[in-house]
Amino acid sequence: MxxxxxxxxxxxxxxxxxxxxxxxxxxxxxxxxxxxxxxxxxxxxxxxxxxxxxxxxxxxxxxxxxxxxxxxxxxxxxxxxxxxxxxxxxxxxxxxxxxxxDMHLLTTTSGTTGIPTPYPVFHKSAEAMGEIFGRIGWRLGFGDGDRLAVGFGLSMHAAGTPHLYWFKKIKGLTILPIGAEVGTERILSFLRLFRANILSCTPSLALHLIERAPEVLGEPVKNLNLKTLLLGAEPGAGIPEVRRRLEGEYGAEVYDVGAGYGVSCNHPDYQGMHxxxxxxxxxxxxxxxxxxxxxxxxxxxxxxxxxxxxxxxxxxxxxxxxxxxxxxxxxxxxxxxxxxxxxxxxxxxxxDMLKVKGVPVYPAALQGVINDFVPRVTGAFRIILEVPPPRVVPPLKIKVEYGEATGKGDLAALEKEILEKMHALHKVRPSITWVKPNTLERAVKKTQLFEKAYED
Ligand SMILES: [Zn+2]
CATH class of the missing domain: 3.40.50.12780 (ANL, N-terminal domain)
Structure with a gap:
């Protein structure tokens, strides 16, 4: 040896x-x-x-x-x-x-669309999870002295509780089951108190903690000294602009996991999940x-x-x-x-796919462009649907929060830049309504990017 x-x-x-x-x-x-x-x-x-x-x-x-x-x-x-x-x-x-x-644990989806979809864990599945996530943890270098804080929902949630099996085979790794339900204040306090160095959660929560940390902890999230963010359940870590922002703010490596059995790698340019x-x-x-x-x-x-x-x-x-x-x-x-x-x-x-003049548009793609303009915008935005999707009566309408330091006089130029980028990358030129910072509701689980105006 x-x-x-x-x-x-x-x-x-x-x-x-x-x-x-x-x-x-x-x-x-x-x-x-x-x-x-x-x-x-x-x-x-x-x-x-x-x-x-x-x-x-x-x-x-x-x-x-x-x-x-x-x-x-x-x-x-x-x-x-x-x-x-x-x-x-x-x-x-x-x-x-x-x-x-042989059913051992029953978890579900978040159930935002009615009755939640059951995700059963059989006794044999628990074993298999240890194997599959052993592969993931190994690739990410998890091991001795690592403390992984679970920031996914723990109440019946398929992404949360199974963490207890997921990393069972990674020796030296301790799990801290904090859970999204306790809210951002307690999540931030627990992270600092128990010196977590890995955080698993949704990208929405990771972004939200950046905004809340100065107020709750009196210091930026970077001072938590997290080495790894393990993100899933919605797009985010795979959106280059979001990943770049998270890496910068946390000073941590950012990985994308899930939507199947995969995890991204540490190549500087996002290569997808293996x-x-x-x-x-x-x-x-x-x-x-x-x-x-x-x-x-x-x-x-x-x-x-x-x-x-x-x-x-x-x-x-x-x-x-x-x-x-x-x-x-x-x-x-x-x-x-x-x-x-x-x-x-x-x-x-x-x-979630929208069709604007026959062109498929995904909300995650627009989110990517908007996040590239932080801090001139906060990163929060909504898509206003006037008719049931996927059809959109052009132009596509979006609400975007401008940044704390952005003046009203800067908005015209900023809007022009955002629209040019959206058009170049995704062939869509939405109409933007500007709103003040912190107007749009923040989610600790998944962010609902659509406002369904046709339901009002
Ligand atoms: Zn790779």
């Missing part, structure tokens, strides 16, 4: 990510996976029956894509509705009795409108779809061909950072 740390947490699997050998390994699991869902999960069995396919008809991933339509949260809600929101009956249908007996779980989950892209397969080529964009390959140990995605409605762009060529795994960037949510 030289005492040198291996390159990866799992030296049997991670060197093989995104290789033909790995593809063979995935194919060898497909048969038993499909068989499991057909035999044990009423929801998937019904989907297959409806499509007129039997497990033995599915011999390849192409067969799978052709035979079984994708499902998502909306399909879950249909199931809830059909049985009068009897949730335990819903779990039996969606996950199957076999796995229900997908680190080929052995656990099959990833594919489809066209968001036609649902036809999109080949996994370098630079391809589509709706991301997940099929678990270890059905008894699923993490978040518990059915065949499940989507969380995220549009991804993938990069299959090797990353300049040298680490394995194809990469994916979140372009936006399929249901």
């Amino acid at each position: 030289t005492g040198q740390k291996p390159e990866y947490f799992n030296m049997d699997i991670e060197p093989l990510l995104n290789t033909p050998e790995m593809r063979k390994m995935q194919e060898s699991k497909l048969r038993s996976t499909v068989q499991f869902f057909y035999e044990h999960v009423p929801f998937d069995r019904e989907r297959m029956d409806k499509a007129g396919v039997k497990p033995e008809d599915i011999r390849s991933f192409e067969d799978l894509a052709n035979a079984i339509p994708v499902v998502g949260q909306a399909d879950y809600r249909e199931v809830f509705k059909g049985i009068g929101n009897d949730m335990f009956e819903a779990y039996r249908i969606l996950f199957g009795e076999e796995r229900l007996k 997908w680190i779980a080929d052995d656990h989950c099959y990833y594919e892209l489809i066209d968001p409108e036609t649902h036809k397969p999109v080949p996994m080529e370098h630079g391809a964009t589509g709706l991301a779809v997940f099929t678990p390959l270890e059905p008894r140990a699923t993490i978040f995605f518990a059915n065949l061909r499940f989507t969380i409605n995220d549009i991804h762009q993938v990069f299959t060529e090797p990353c300049p950072c040298g680490k394995t795994g194809f990469r994916y960037k979140i372009v936006g949510r399929a249901d």
